[in-house]
Amino acid sequence: MVMKTPLVNFRRMSVPTPWWVVLTLAVPLLLFRLCRLVVRNRRLLPEVAAVVVLVWAWAEYGWAPLLLGASLAAGLVGLWLWRWPESCRRWLVLPMLSRWRRLWAYWRQWDEAMTLCGLVKTYDGGRKVPTLLSVRCTYATDEVRLRMPRGQNPEIYHKAGSNLAYSFGSRHCRVFSGRRTSPPIRDGRWAWLLRLVDRVRFRDRPRHVWLVFIRRDPLTQVVSPLPVQARPDFTALPLGLREDLEVYTLRLLATHLLIAGATRMGKGSVIWSLVRSLATAITSGLVRVWALDPKGGMELSIGRPLFARYCDDDWPAMADLLDRAVAKMRERQARLRGKVRVHTPTVDDPLIVIVIDEIAALVAYLPDSELRGRINASLALLLSQGAGLGVLVVAAVQDPRKEVLSLRDLFPTRIALGLTDRAQVDLVLGDGARDRGALADQIPLTSKGVGYVLLDGQPEPARVRFSYISDDLIRDMAATFPAPAEPQSVTVHTYRPSPRPASGPLLPSKLRAALESTQDGEAA
Incomplete structure (x- = not known):
């Protein structure tokens, strides 16, 4: 016989709660959740308010007043955009x-x-x-x-x-x-208060x-030459446009610049944009540009009057020019030691900018090993000591590999134009630059003058297109802003090739002397 277990009904104990307790607890909780929802979506409040107002106006007055108000607003906006387009867009x-x-x-x-x-x-x-x-x-x-x-x-x-x-x-x-964006520069009566606000913002x-x-992409179009500054700021020289259509400015003071890019990718645009931004300082004598064009003058000779010193086809003269730069740097070291840490350019003591169009031709491809070693030694001294003394180097190179350009790491500022290998991007801009967005190896040939640079205070590279300076404009710049004559006051060692042994078979010195005396006797 099976015993049946009676079912037991379990019920929760229900305690009636007074209504005033429910209101005391529920209402603050609902208000808190509503406030939190509004705060989290506070940026949508104008849109929500506009929709509520439109719905109320439509329910109250119908669609005709709304259409009239929309037409009037569109007319005012059109007038604003026509007469003051910049302020309307902003x-x-x-x-x-x-x-x-x-x-x-x-x-x-x-x-x-x-x-x-x-x-x-x-x-x-x-x-x-x-x-x-x-x-x-x-x-x-x-x-x-x-x-x-x-x-x-x-x-x-x-x-x-x-x-x-x-x-x-x-x-x-x-x-x-x-x-x-950077904090704005505040001045005036309430500047102290605005600075406190900016400190928080x-x-x-x-x-x-x-x-x-x-x-x-705003950089598909060629960037027109930027206006020549009346008084160049060496900490912010305008060279082109960034991807956000802001003007890209280069800090040249107390730094060296390396421009890396494959052939026909716009290295000349960077060089001539820099020269154009320095044009008024060049003609006033505040800046003296010493130009070296190892490619025989194919790039820089067109602007010869802009340069205080210039060499393009004489390798010993190029080495002598770099030696003069080292001598100038040494003279400033002796004069400024213990007084300042960064040289201030003046007309009597100008900023010297050494522009080298293809630096690899001097430090890697030059066949004369003695001359090549002398140039490497001069450049190493200038790159390691000349930035603070106002002797700056601006160099362009096609192949930035270490075996070609061993001095690459001595350039604090670098620009990567179109490159042929993805590994070269990190060689120019630093490890991890390509992963952070510097796709210099993907720049097409149609985008000459487009490159990646590192901005001050930002580890991420920015995309820039440098202004295109035509040959006619370069000639006009050379005629309008010629450099004053350069005083020849610094004497340096002049290179002379070392004597080479006479060509011919290797013979003992006594036998060679006997042969030479025999030849002299026959000639007599």
């Missing part, structure tokens, strides 16, 4: 584009793209997604600022740059771990990363 078009791109292109698919690109972290059963902070549109780029989850570093985003670009409908994505945020998506 204050209306670009901010509206930034809001639209943030909502439609990024916020809508942010979670999906971050997950598929492998940038989402998991912790304690939850997902940590990079936080989208802001989107700023320029004429050609979208600058997306995000905050990384804990446990990540910018190198992860560098490696995922290509995936991020195609995920958001772009072909290129540059990743920057530093702030894109522009403080260092290591977890913030900037993703720069290229909507359109």
Whole structure:
């Protein structure tokens, strides 16, 4: 006989809760969640408010007033864009584009793209997604600022740059771990207060990363020559345009510059853009350019009047010119020792810029070993000691390998134009430069003058197109800004080739003397 167990009904004990307790606990919790939702999506409040106002106006007055108001607003915007286009784009078009791109292109698919690109972290059963902070549109780029989850570093985003670009409908994505803009210079009565505000606004945020998506490539067009500065700033010489259409400025003071690029990739554009930016200083005597063109003058001879000293077809004269530069550097060392650490250019004591179009022809390809060793020694001294003394070297090279250019590491500033090998990118710009976006080996032949440079304070390379200086413009510059005569006051050793042994078979000295005496007797 089977015993049946009676079913036991378990019920939770229900305690009635007074209504005032429910309101006391639930209402603050709901308000807290609502405030948190508003704070997290505060950048969408203008759009939400605009939609609410439009819906209320349509329900209250109908569609006719809305159509009339839209037509009036469009007319005012059109007038603004016609009469003052720059201010309209700055204050209306670009901010509206930034809001639209943030909502439609990024916020809508942010979670999906971050997950598929492998940038989402998991912790304690939850997902940590990079936080989208802001989107700023320029004429050609979208600058997306995000905050990384804990446990990540910018190198992860560098490696995922290509995936991020195609995920958001772009072909290129540059990743920057530093702030894109610098604090403004404040002056006036309230400058002290604004500096305090800037100290908070522009403080260092290591977890913030900037993703720069290229909507359109602004560097496909040739960059026109930039205006000649009345008073050149040696810490910011304009040479071309960056990818965000900002002017790229080069710091030349107290540094040496190496320009690496394959043949016909625009090394001349960099050199002549630099010379053009120094034109007024050249003609005033504040800067003296000493030019060496080992290719027989095919590049630099067209601007000969711009150069205080010039050599193109005499190898010993080139070595003598570098020796004069070393002597000038030594003279400044003795005069400035213990007084200053960086030379200040003056007309009486000018900045000397030594421009070498193909440095490998001097340090690697020169057949005379003695002359080549002398040039290498002079360049090593100039590159290691001349920057602070105002004797600077600007050199161009096609092959930056160590066995060709052993002095490569002595150039603090480097520019990588189109290269033939991906390994050469890291040789020029440093290890890991290509992984950080410097695709110099992928620059097509149609993009002459396009290259990658390292900006001050940023480990990520920037893409730049240097201005194109035509031959006619170079001739005009040479006629308008000629260099004053160079005083020949520095005496140096003049190179003379060492005597070579007489050609012919190797004979003992006594036998050779007997043969020579016999020949002399026959001749007599």
